[in-house]
Amino acid sequence: MELTKAKLSDIPAMQKLVKPYIDEGLVLSRSDDEIANMIRSYTIARENGKIAGFAALYIYTPKLGEIRSLAVAKARQGKGIGGAITQKLIEEAKFLELEHILTLTYRASFFERLGFKIAPKEEVWHHKVWEDCIRCKHFPTCNETALILKI
Numbered sequence: 364m365e366l367t368k369a370k371l372s373d374i375p376a377m378q379k380l381v382k383p384y385i386d387e388g389l390v391l392s393r394s395d396d397e398i399a400n401m402i403r404s405y406t407i408a409r410e411n412g413k414i415a416g417f418a419a420l421y422i423y424t425p426k427l428g429e430i431r432s433l434a435v436a437k438a439r440q441g442k443g444i445g446g447a448i449t450q451k452l453i454e455e456a457k458f459l460e461l462e463h464i465l466t467l468t469y470r471a472s473f474f475e476r477l478g479f480k481i482a483p484k485e486e487v488w489h490h491k492v493w494e495d496c497i498r499c500k501h502f503p504t505c506n507e508t509a510l511i512l513k514i
């Protein structure tokens with residue numbers, strides 16, 4: 364497995380991989396244009412040239428980033444791929460000199476294992492809500508857990 368930045372030609376395969384999780388309401392849908400616009404924020408795990416998973420490090424402010432759109436192909440889960448992608452994005456956040464990374468997720472235990480701590484949702488709400496939450500099918504009754512990693 365290798366971790367690389369995403370290319371524009373990866374977008375169709377990324378959309379195919381994430382589709383079931385969008386349908387389940389686990390990951391927010393993003394258009395091809397939106398992904399293209401932020402392509403440099405995405406890190407991809409490849410196995411034999413095929414995309415096994417990906418996630419994005421999005422920057423809100425010079426101090427605060429977010430790990431979002433994390434998805435690993437169903438058949439490839441439980442093998443450390445999601446953890447490796449997340450670690451890579453944490454390294455990227457350190458390099459960029461971010462101070463905190465937030466995430467909103469139904470898999471709090473996954474992020475806690477990687478050092479994230481559960482935070483009151485109100486702490487992250489205003490950063491996220493008008494950009495993303497407003498487009499989510501669960502809005503405004505969000506059952507996701509907010510977590511923050513202090514870098």
Ligand SMILES: CC(C)(COP(=O)(O)OP(=O)(O)OC[C@H]1O[C@@H](n2cnc3c(N)ncnc32)[C@H](O)[C@@H]1OP(=O)(O)O)[C@@H](O)C(=O)NCCC(=O)NCCS
Nearest residue numbers: 384389433434435440441442443444445446468472473476
């Ligand atoms: C959440 C998700 C990205 C995790 O990806 P993954 O590749 O399965 O993650 P990992 O394999 O690194 O870790 C998953 C579990 O497997 C375990 N694991 C990791 N490596 C392992 C290995 N080599 N052998 C056995 N178990 C292992 C971990 O302990 C972890 O348990 P935890 O979640 O209770 O902490 C994946 O389940 C997914 O795509 N879910 C659907 C979309 C989603 O919910 N995304 C999150 C939105 S923020």
